[in-house]
Amino acid sequence: MSVGQAIPTTVGEPPDGDLQQQFLYEMLLIRRFEEKCAEMYTRGKIRGFLHLYTGEEACAVGAINALRADDKIVTHYRDHGHALARGVEPNRIMAELFARVGGTNEGRGGSMHIFDVSRNFLGGYAIVAGHMPIATGLGLAANLSGEDWAALCIFGDGGVGEGEFHEALNLAAIWKLPVVWFCENNGYGMGVPFDDSLANDVYKIAASYQMPSVRIDGMDVLEVYSATQLALAHVREGNGPYFIEALTYRYRGHSMADPELYRTKAEVEEYRKRDAIERLKRSMIADGLLDETNYQALVARVDAEVDEAVAFADASPEPGLHTLYDHITKEYEGDAE
Amino acid sequence: MSVGQAIPTTVGEPPDGDLQQQFLYEMLLIRRFEEKCAEMYTRGKIRGFLHLYTGEEACAVGAINALRADDKIVTHYRDHGHALARGVEPNRIMAELFARVGGTNEGRGGSMHIFDVSRNFLGGYAIVAGHMPIATGLGLAANLSGEDWAALCIFGDGGVGEGEFHEALNLAAIWKLPVVWFCENNGYGMGVPFDDSLANDVYKIAASYQMPSVRIDGMDVLEVYSATQLALAHVREGNGPYFIEALTYRYRGHSMADPELYRTKAEVEEYRKRDAIERLKRSMIADGLLDETNYQALVARVDAEVDEAVAFADASPEPGLHTLYDHITKEYEGDAE
Amino acid sequence: MREAIREAMREEMLRDQRVFLMGEDIGAYGGSYACTRGLLDEFGPERVRDTPISESGIVGAGVGAALAGFIPMVEIMTINFSLVALDQIVNNASKLHYMSGGQVNVPLVLRMASGGGSQLGATHSHSLEGMFAHFPGLTVVCPAFPGDAKGLLKRSFREPNPVVFIEHTALYGARGEVPDDPEHLVEFGQASMVRSGTDVTLVGYSGSVHQCYRAADMLSAEHGLTADVIDLRTIRPLDMSTVVSSVRRTNRAVVVEDDWKFGGFAGEIAAQIMERAFDWLDAPVARVAGKDVPMPYNRNLEYAALPSEEDVVEAVLAML
Amino acid sequence: MREAIREAMREEMLRDQRVFLMGEDIGAYGGSYACTRGLLDEFGPERVRDTPISESGIVGAGVGAALAGFIPMVEIMTINFSLVALDQIVNNASKLHYMSGGQVNVPLVLRMASGGGSQLGATHSHSLEGMFAHFPGLTVVCPAFPGDAKGLLKRSFREPNPVVFIEHTALYGARGEVPDDPEHLVEFGQASMVRSGTDVTLVGYSGSVHQCYRAADMLSAEHGLTADVIDLRTIRPLDMSTVVSSVRRTNRAVVVEDDWKFGGFAGEIAAQIMERAFDWLDAPVARVAGKDVPMPYNRNLEYAALPSEEDVVEAVLAML
């Protein structure tokens, strides 16, 4: 863990065996879900832009498990993994990808815009960095409300090039807002290597706003979890925002449309050797928290869940044409509200 | 001089007596010009927004005198001082403020948008930070052309809150462009104190883009001149951009419309004690480069020039209504161009 | 007008703790057009928040706070600076309710000053009401009178969706009756007939209502003609019923706006009048609007670039 | 179409050393719609520059390089992302010539992909051609055919002022004749009559030209009616002469565009037709455009939200 500047040293509880099981399960679920999505895209069941999260599972699972239920999340368009880690039903996510009424967003949003307000999952956002000021506003709301919930803002390394990165971080810093900025640095913004995009390391630029800022191994779910716990403890105590840069890698192309002209197969293979799921599996086996039988049972469970999600999605009807104008604005009900 | 990170230590030539005379003359000219503008505004000769530069003269004079004729400048809306320091005729600036055809911009631009392309003075810009990416583009052009001219970008501390600050600095840094960023930190963006606007010192944020970044006394024209010389030497050698934060102060309100509810008279008086003109005058007298007679002659000279500018402006006609549609686009002349 | 706007914000802040204000120089400076003067003292810096110059950041922060149950008012100093925040307005504020399938809503009030006529030059003289009106999910309010401004702004704070509330700089000093009633709300999408006549319908919003009004005076004094003058008050939703029924009586219409004519909102109104009152029209609907030129600094040129009451009168006479 | 666009850029780069390209993923990735594929290899990274994701920064940098005598082409991946760069386009690119009193000019080409129909959802399906056309100082090009795309894009590189060149994503695969001539230039402000008839005038630009064309087929095959189909090619400058003289012959017009109907550019065209062909019109000019709803992801809803050739036919039949 590289440290941008001095950060608190007390670490949260190390995750117990049950929690590690949960991490493994969630990572497997995301992996399998995304692979199924690729298949469903090829079969024309999913359309539009589809950005898969394979390879980055440890980020979502480590960071989001550190949250409380009342903490709020906003993220970018590569959002299935985050939604799954937050407990959004695979059925409803898949139905959204199939554009059905049973989808999280009733088929209006699609892959890039998953919302589940019941879980304080306040959306995937498709304009790069466009959700960063929203996270600042969530932090402001937490402050104004006097409550101690926090906002988690997940974004990619490419988002760091946008002006809104600067504005959002600066406002959160000067107003001391409880926002955890979580940068998933997967090395590329589409085809542009991160090193060609930013004049310095992300966490160092972030540190210049005088917030604690760390770089962590985003392919180690335990490190992600513990770093996020630390960050949340910091922001909940009114110390202002905290920045985490998680180094990770996406195994697939940027989206299903990506010809991947900008990187080699060898590079991808290199990263696969550090696979977060394999790594947790191995360490759990070494620690006596898992054996091959449990593992196969987990795999079978996620397979079944993902199949069930496809079945659910397929069975869900498409929205009727008469609903085209639904939800443009929320109805005004006088002062009843 | 505080230093954001290691910077070259060789200093350019210290300004000789003639050059110091020139600095003094230019600062006096700006001071007098601005005072006359205030008067002309009160008399309704100048309209619209009028942002005066009184108090900040050392920034323009020190920085711009370090430039070569082929270097290019873009600046913000508080631009009369920069134009005068660049040698734009007072007559033509005043005529622009009077909205006359003899004005630099034929009366189209007004106070916030002075241009003089013959002096590579590529404009005052009224959208805060909106010109910063333009400076990056000028640097890019210098690079692409293979020539060793540089771009000087002048902006206020308030501009640092905008996303374009980040984008422009980052692009210039990753592409190693010859841009000198010159922040006139006068302590306020309109009525908002700088300390409430940014999470860190400007020059420290800028340093995070891995460019040399210094904070200087912007009320000492000799320090401004020498810092800018250093900066220009650095960028001309292909080392990428350089950042200067000059601490200064504006004696007048943000614009002529400012009720100045946000600061005390005492604060203004405090800064007036450090007046850049007085300071240079004193040190030149101490160094035997000036006496009271020369000084009074200089004052008389600028007074005459400013009066002449008013007379010129007043004598210049207003643009005719038939010219309303002139200059919307430049005419296409086939491939003659 | 300024006081009516201030009073609306004050009353809504007193009524509902969820309402707060933020913007550049709305606190210690008192607002660049003095609309918020005094509110910092009354409500403190948490609810009247001065911000850095970061329009995109503060509009986005307003969206975020609205998602979390607050009712923020974000003041964008002038409409000219809304361009750097447009993505937040269009891609976040206006669409989140729809895209989320109705799960979230964004009760955000965006106030901004608009209009030319003060010799501020091309970057500082925009009238972009029509641009905002183009986006589904937004309500666009453009009051012409202080009483309406108060009632519409109070209504905006009750709206569960984003409202773009646009104030013409030339009207800040305007005087008029302003109801004290803290429940004085003016409903969206209801034009008001500020004057009635028989020969022509003059349609405006914001500043241009006053040009229509003065043109109606001139028409009656100098040409013996009487006009319906319609103040649209909100341009999205747009009350075309009032316009169309007027035109069906007068058989002629002139639409007036400050914004550039080409591609401007007057085209929408003109097209809708044609669509819904074609058989009643004795002449094509005329548009009197800004000239298609970046706003010049020079006073005479600026005056020529803006629509005037004389232009309206001329347009009416030309269609008789 | 994609190849025609690439060829235009390539030829102009060969012709004039001042031309260079920059944008997100235009280099190694080959362009998100593959328009620049191969150009990095041919011209190198200085003239085909990959940029970070900083639309405002790169558009502004384009303006700066243009001020210094270069002719930059900045690719904004899609029109949706132009919103974060709008201030640079409107307040800098479009106005500097005017504000400087003619001292500087900005020969900048901004290319961007536009349009819905690919189930990309509300943030990624905008058609904002009309928004750009509203700003004096800009030229807005919207080709419908590959040959025109090439000639118009080459012409854009010769223009001493900023050009917004908008490509419909649905047309990238379109085929058609593309002249090889390196001096094949298509002039701005000249609509092209792509089909002629007598019963109605159908007006479109970019993708909607094809809906007009197919509607004309349907009208003739199923209803024995013939139509003029006009491809505007550029919407600023706008060639109304061609439109008006057609309408004066056919006495009926339908204007078609993908963008939202309310406050859209079709209103401008309809209003101008009314102004200039009022006495020839047998029915109000109809507008067939996008439904006023953020673009839904669901395919059926999206299809319903976009204008179709059936809608055009229906509009024509309704006006007979």
Ligand SMILES: Cc1ncc(C[n+]2csc(CCOP(=O)(O)OP(=O)(O)O)c2C)c(N)n1
């Ligand atoms: C403002 C904006 N510009 C460009 C795009 C197109 N785009 C979508 S994703 C992407 C790359 C983002 O990279 P990064 O933030 O690193 O996230 P990753 O895809 O690697 O997870 C780009 C350029 C966009 N959606 N929004």
Ligand SMILES: Cc1ncc(C[n+]2csc(CCOP(=O)(O)OP(=O)(O)O)c2C)c(N)n1
């Ligand atoms: C994008 C934008 N937002 C707001 C404004 C209004 N405004 C003009 S000057 C100014 C303050 C700028 O302060 P600073 O950059 O410190 O420059 P100074 O006036 O102190 O020289 C503001 C807020 C503007 N012109 N542009």
Ligand SMILES: [Mg+2]
């Ligand atoms: Mg990335």
Ligand SMILES: [Mg+2]
């Ligand atoms: Mg300042």
